[in-house]
Amino acid sequence: MINAKEYLKKKSAEIDGPIRMYIRDQEPMNLIEASRQYPYAGGKRMRPAMVMASCGAVGGNPSDSVPLAVAIEYIHNFTLIHDDLIDGDDLRRGMKTIHNAYSMPVSILSGDWLFSKACGIVCGMDIPAERIVRIMKYVTEAVCDIGRGEQMDVNNEGKIVSEDYYMETIKLKTGVLFGAAAAGGAIAGGADDKTARALYDFAVELGLGFQIYDDYLGVAGDPSVTGKPVGNDIRKGKCTCMITHAFRTIKDRKTLERFESILGKEDATDEECAEARKILEDAGSVDYAMNLARSKIKKAIDLISFLPDSEEKEFMTAIAEYAINRNI
Amino acid sequence: MINAKEYLKKKSAEIDGPIRMYIRDQEPMNLIEASRQYPYAGGKRMRPAMVMASCGAVGGNPSDSVPLAVAIEYIHNFTLIHDDLIDGDDLRRGMKTIHNAYSMPVSILSGDWLFSKACGIVCGMDIPAERIVRIMKYVTEAVCDIGRGEQMDVNNEGKIVSEDYYMETIKLKTGVLFGAAAAGGAIAGGADDKTARALYDFAVELGLGFQIYDDYLGVAGDPSVTGKPVGNDIRKGKCTCMITHAFRTIKDRKTLERFESILGKEDATDEECAEARKILEDAGSVDYAMNLARSKIKKAIDLISFLPDSEEKEFMTAIAEYAINRNI
Structure with a gap:
């Protein structure tokens, strides 16, 4: 079985060069330097x-898809840049x-630039034009969806x-770009x-599982590993x-009232956060999230069972499992 | 000779339906309503x-290009939305x-959404995929350029x-989208x-002439017609x-010092603005701008002289001349 983390590291090394190439x-250099910052900083x-x-x-030559891989990463970064401004977040990974x-x-402007650059890169791919157009439909639909998801948030x-609304939001914010990546590739x-x-559907489910597990980690994870302060969420x-x-x-009305009084309290103490976490655990909510994430991942893996065996299929299965078996 | 203003009105009526169709x-409706506001409001x-x-x-059927016409208008509106935020402008045409x-x-988010939607519309056009990809290259290059121009500003x-820097800025901010519209069509x-x-080059020159004349109107125009307050610029x-x-x-050092003392003075009186305008006129700067705009338009028209005669070519010539013969 492929180790998803190791495989990701290998692929990450392969893509780092192209990411810096485009x-x-x-002029103006401040725009260009800002546009480079997130893509060059790495990540998973x-x-x-x-x-x-x-x-x-699907039997293609993965190197044919490298420009699209770069473009999808730029688009991911463009959405992060705009979201950080909208959310007023002053730091990202330190x-x-x-x-x-x-x-x-x-x-x-650097967000806009990165997005447009990404589309230009896709349109310059050395594959038949008909494929480029089909890829671009997935990509542009995904970016519209991401904007909708962020606005809903x-x-x-x-x-x-x-819960339906929550699921729709994380599908739009996280799922669809995974989907466009898989369908486009x-x-x-x-x-x-x-x-x-089918690959789109697989990756959307994977994205949902990934995000639900992320939320789970925010409550049940080890802060010294995740880097997220205790009780942040x-x-x-x-x-x-x-x-x-x-x-x-x-x-129980009293429990609910106590829970409500801590949730969203900006200056809640660590003890209060621990109490809220205990309430979630006792209500079965933490297990519920973990099980929900697992069911999304199971569904994702089922969706690509029709693919012939290959190293790539193995990785896709492994990364789906990794999405809910990581501690960071 | 075609009357550019009348022709524009006719074309505007043709495009208004499609602009509302896409x-x-x-959900979320606030995003959608905001995205509609500028495109639905009309304009030239x-x-x-x-x-x-x-x-x-070029001998094509203009109705084949309607989705692109809509997309270019959405992109224009997307850049206006973001520029208004960046520039802190609270009103646009009242x-x-x-x-x-x-x-x-x-x-x-509505700017991002409109841009992505526009690209999706182009990718859905009922023309050969190879043409779509070539159009998208112009479009994405233009949007990157527009971002650079706004950042330079x-x-x-x-x-x-x-002056070189000024020309480069207005080329990026205004010229290239005209260029992409013409080349894409x-x-x-x-x-x-x-x-x-060649059509790209034509429209870029037209855009330059248009913008230089716009700046000219800002100083020499009749405020009761342009709607721009006296001395705004x-x-x-x-x-x-x-x-x-x-x-x-x-x-003359004294004249220059006096001019500098008024330029950029937020609370300058109407008399002071009139004085600055007089200094510009006496220095020949107002005539200089008008002549520069004229030379751009002449160059533009020369660039499409190779096209066979057609109503459309006539309009393109007429609109180039209209760009420097309007009072609003």
């Missing part, structure tokens, strides 16, 4: 790895965010939404529409499927 | 008219700007730049690369080719 020096590179794996899994390191205008900040590799759609009042589960499950 | 209701529709005229001028009517997040706010109509490039200290000309031409 952004040449030009899960989306580029997904593009290349998907291309290989680095100053673009609006913080530069300014609001640079944040907006903004509209409901601090509110408790339904498959199309670059010569897949027909049906196969591309509790203090922020972040609405996850654990929270929606708790609200529809807890029948 | 944005369907979906010069860019969509350019797309269709260019398509017809309407509240998006960040003012909604919020900063809605402004960012932001970087040099309140500074006096060289031509490609949709079946033009080869050389023809598309003077008070803002906007660096145009009149200003760069004045600075390299005026040799």
Whole structure:
């Protein structure tokens, strides 16, 4: 069985060169340097790895899909730049965010620039034009969806939404770009529409599992490993499927009131956060999230069972399992 | 001879329906409504008219290019939404700007959404995929350029730049999207690369002439017609080719000092603005701008002289002349 983490590291090393190749020096340099910051900083590179794996899994030559892998990573970074500005986050993985390191205008314009650059890279791919157009449909649809998801998040900040609404939001914010990566890679590799759609569905489910597990880690994870402060999501009042589960499950009024009094309390003490976590655990909400993440991953893996055996298919299965078996 | 204004009105009526067709209701509605505001509000529709005229001028069927015409208008609107936020402008043609009517997040996300939607519309066009890809290369290059131009503007706010720098900025901010509209329309109509490039060059020059004349109107125009307050550009200290000309031409130190003391003075009186305008006129800077605009338009018209005669070619010539013969 392939070790997803090791494989990701290998793919990440392969893609780092191309990621630095497409952004040449030009005026104005503050825009260019800001556009480079996130892509050059690294990260898990899960989306580029997904593009290349998907291309290989359908019988294509993964190296044909490298420009798309770069483009998907740029698009991911473009959405992060704009989201950081919108959410007012001043740091990302210890680095100053673009609006913080530069300014609001640079944040907006470097995001726009990266997105447009990414589309230009896809249109310059050395594959039949008909494939490029099909890939671009997935990519542009995904970016529209991501904007909708972020707006839904903004509209409901601090509110408790339904689980359906939560699932729709994380599908739009996280799932669809994984989907476009997988479908796009498959199309670059010569897949027909049906196969591309199956790979899209696979990656969307994987994205959901990934995000639900991320939320799970935010409550149940080890802060010394995840790097997220204890109780961060509790203090922020972040609405996850654990929270929606708790609200529809807890029948004891006093417990519910206590929980509500801690959730979203910015200056909650560590003890209070631990208490809220205990309430979630006792209500079965933490297990519920873990099981939900598992079921998404199982569904994802089932969706690509039709693919012939290959190293790439093995990686796609492994990365789906890794999505809910990581501690960071 | 075709009357450009009348022809524009006719084309505007043709495009208004399609412009409203592509944005369907979906969650979250505040994002969708914000995305609709600028495109639905109308305007000169010069860019969509350019797309269709260019398509017809190379022998294509203009109706094949309607989706591109819509997409180019959406892209124009996307850049306006983001620029209004960046520049802190609260009104556009008497309407509240998006960040003012909604919020900063809605402004960012509706701009992103419109741009991505526009690319999706181009990719859905009923023309050969090879043409779509060639169009998209022009479109994405233009959007990268527009971001660079806006950033150059932001970087040099309140500074006096060289005329070359000014020309580069307005080329990026205004010229290249006209260029992409014309080249894209031509490609949709079946033009080869050389023809598309010639139409691109034509429209870039037209865009330059248009913008230089716009700056001219800002100083020499009739405020009761243009709707721009008297001396607006003077008070803002906007660096145009009149200003760069004045600075390299005026040799009298006292006059120059007086001019500098008014330029960019936010609370300058109408009398002071009139004085600054008089200094520009005496220095020949106002005539200089008008002549520069004329030379750009002449160059533009020369660049399409190779096209066979057609109603569309006539319109393209007429609109180039209209760009420097309007009072609004």
